[in-house]
Amino acid sequence: MKITTYVIVMVSSSVLVSESFASDLIYKSGFESNALVSGHLNGMKTGNIQLKLSSADSDEMLTIEQNGGFLFESYVTVGTSWQVTIEQLPAKQQCSLSHSSGTMTQIGVDNLMVECGDSDSEWDVMNWDEGVWQ
Numbered sequence: 001m002k003i004t005t006y007v008i009v010m011v012s013s014s015v016l017v018s019e020s021f022a023s024d025l026i027y028k029s030g031f032e033s034n035a036l037v038s039g040h041l042n043g044m045k046t047g048n049i050q051l052k053l054s055s056a057d058s059d060e061m062l063t064i065e066q067n068g069g070f071l072f073e074s075y076v077t078v079g080t081s082w083q084v085t086i087e088q089l090p091a092k093q094q095c096s097l098s099h100s101s102g103t104m105t106q107i108g109v110d111n112l113m114v115e116c117g118d119s120d121s122e123w124d125v126m127n128w129d130e131g132v133w134q
Contacts, residue, residue, distance in 0.1 A: 034075035035104050037082060039112025041067050049095060049114065050088035055104070056080045061087065064114075076104040084112055094119045 037053055041064055048065045053072045060074040076082045083101040095116040102109070 033078040033106070035078055035106060035108035036071060036073075036075060037084065037109045037112060038069065038071040039084075039099075039110070039114060040069050041114040041116070043067070043093075043116035044090050044095070045093065045116075045118075047090040047093075048088075049086065049090050049116065051114070052085050052087045053082065054085070055082040063088075078104050078106050080104055082109075086114075090116060092119055093117060 034057075041049065044064075044067055048063050051062045051064065051070075051072075053060045053062065053074060053076075055074075055076045057077055057080065058074045060072050062070065062072055064070050072084075080103065081101070082104055084097060085100070086095055086097060089095055093116045095114055098113045098115070099109070099111045
């Protein structure tokens, strides 16, 4: 599931629509001391990946079904620690995270990266869940 947020701006009776990221959403609920985490997924071929955002405020699970931008909906209080982990990998792929933890700033986080690629075959290991040799 791709989560896309749009910012709509009125300019001379015309409407401009653009994709936004966590850093653009500081005014979503006013001038509160909360911010959001967003990022980008690359390299996933099939299936989905499940990520978990953990902070003192809450834990949120996010399932992503396609490459591209994503956004966690839970706010993280500015100044508190946060971390994103991979809870479920796409089938036959390995994924890694970068910029996946830190202390929340007022502008939010929009540089979380998830990179996926083919997993290495293990010619001498039987994958009993699928009943085939890898």
